[in-house]
Amino acid sequence: MKGCRVDLRAISKSFGTYQALKDVSLSIQKGEFFSLLGPSGCGKTTLLRLIAGFDDPGAGDILLDDSSILALPANERHVNTVFQSYALFPHLSVFENVAFPLRLRKKPSGFIRDEVARYLSMVRLEEHRDKFPAQLSGGQKQRVAIARALINEPAVLLLDEPLAALDAKLRQHMLIELDSIHDSVGITFIYVTHDQQEAISISDRVAVMNEGAVLQVGTPQEIYESPADLFVARFIGETTILVGTVVRTGGGAAEVNVPGLGPVAVQSAKALAPGNTVTFTIRPEKLVASREKQDLPGNGGNCFQGVVEEIIYTGFLTKFFIKAGGTTFRVFRQHGNLPRGGDSAIAWRDTVYLGWQAGDAYVVEVKQ
Ligand SMILES: Nc1ncnc2c1ncn2[C@@H]1O[C@H](COP(=O)(O)OP(=O)(O)OP(=O)(O)O)[C@@H](O)[C@H]1O
Ligand SMILES: [Mg+2]
Structure with missing residues (x-):
């Protein structure tokens, strides 16, 4: 199995006097599809940004396969992020958007051609390779963003509400696609959502968060059938x-x-x-x-x-x-x-x- 284990050890993070994360510890397995689930403002994006290296925790440690990555800059962490807002380059074609990370690394053009074709096929966009982002639907844009995030073969893919901008039907469809992309790349996915249905339908395990703290970590069935507290019982499903x-x-x-x-x-x-x-x-x-x-x-x-x-x-x-x-x-x-x-x-x-x-x-x- 590819991918890395991700260990978060007693992570805390404050913005001024506001404590956004309180002593968060999580152990995410190699190749796992792991979700961070919680209401708006509970600290999900903050936690993802710390793993990605866009910000530093006030306390605690982050390890990839037993090595601390805190001292590494974002581009050396073998971690890539897919955002809700796609963040595609509007003036580049689908092909060039996906090729971009490889061009940055000055890879030979034959290699780039083959790799981009491989990832475009994985996200089923071969036919759209020459279009520009403005000519794509929301779901297609998100698939370009996913292919671009995967092409550097990160050990961990972070996804911050990647489907939030899509309508319900397309979201359902993209969830199935994400699941099959996860199966084919075999790396660790950390998926952020405030939608409990999304989290329990796609994840191997889910961490339920509220107000900067992790309340429960478990399989979808565990958090649904045996909620650790009243917040989890109310947040997951109806009861x-x-x-x-x-x-x-x-x-x-x-x-x-x-x-x-x-x-x-x-x-x-x-x-x-x-x-x-x-x-x-x-x-x-x-x-x-x-x-x-x-x-x-x-x-x-x-x-x-x-x-x-x-x-x-x-x-x-x-x-x-x-x-x-x-x-x-x-x-x-x-x-x-x-x-x-x-x-x-x-x-x-x-x-x-x-x-x-x-x-x-x-x-x-x-x-x-
Ligand atoms: N740079 C910042 N400066 C000050 N406060 C911040 C900053 N970033 C986040 N916060 C605060 O930290 C808390 C957690 O924010 P975060 O973005 O992690 O929430 P979230 O769980 O991702 O929510 P959502 O589901 O709405 O995206 C919020 O109260 C937010 O206002
Ligand atoms: Mg967020």
Whole structure:
């Protein structure tokens, strides 16, 4: 496998009195597709700029395959960056834009011709080689920028929201292309985005950031199924959050009293004791809603009555917002997956049954 391992050790960075990065440590594997995910202003670009060498950290170290690169200028780091804004040379053709880094290094013209052809084919732009940037679509421009960033064969490619300027359909398409480009070059990709859907659909692992700190590092499945804290639970996907007090434990599930709702059965790998305050989340696809009580999970399951506040049809699924005991539950039902005679019949303002299994909730926080 090509590419490098990237280690960030206790990185901090301040601008004046504002601390943009707080003690960030990450270990990114060779050849990994790794995403930095977090809301606007959380420090993603700042972190990328430190790796690229456009700025210096106030504290900490950055290592590529065990060697510190802090003392190296940007052009000696074997790291290249793709920006949101393409940054193409408008007066150069597609071919010359991609050839530019090789011309700088005074490579022979035969070598340049072959290499540019190879990378243009990888990003599927052979037919557009003689066009100028102004004659290209957004997705094509971004592919030129990617080819230009790859042609020097960096060990690490940094991508700062490279798809942000594209429309939703093209973004989806470019994500698939990026994935296949990553497969064919085999180097380490560090991808910055504030779009959780993008991050979880393409990454091997994701670091979720907020306010300059890393809150959780994990596979897309880990951060979705087992969020480290409430911020991550809310930021990744949609969910319903409940807070209650443990009344008793034993028999495989704890009984948690949720104000307004009553006793709820909760299973958790975390140790729960009577008197604890627990915060737990239930993902919308784990919830079942129906006008018929018999459609709901039986033994050991939770079942409440609620009123449908809102129904949003999204094409492949319907989102129901159902209010029960003061909490609005988000329930997603994929079409073609409806219980027979079940919630297809649910209408706005209906009173329905709402249920889930004790093991389908995930306990995020336990307080004594
Ligand atoms: N050169 C600078 N001088 C002062 N403050 C800065 C500078 N660069 C970044 N910041 C601040 O640091 C914080 C993090 O900025 P950064 O650009 O890293 O955020 P981000 O996560 O990339 O956000 P976005 O998703 O909007 O691109 C912000 O509050 C920003 O205002
Ligand atoms: Mg940014």
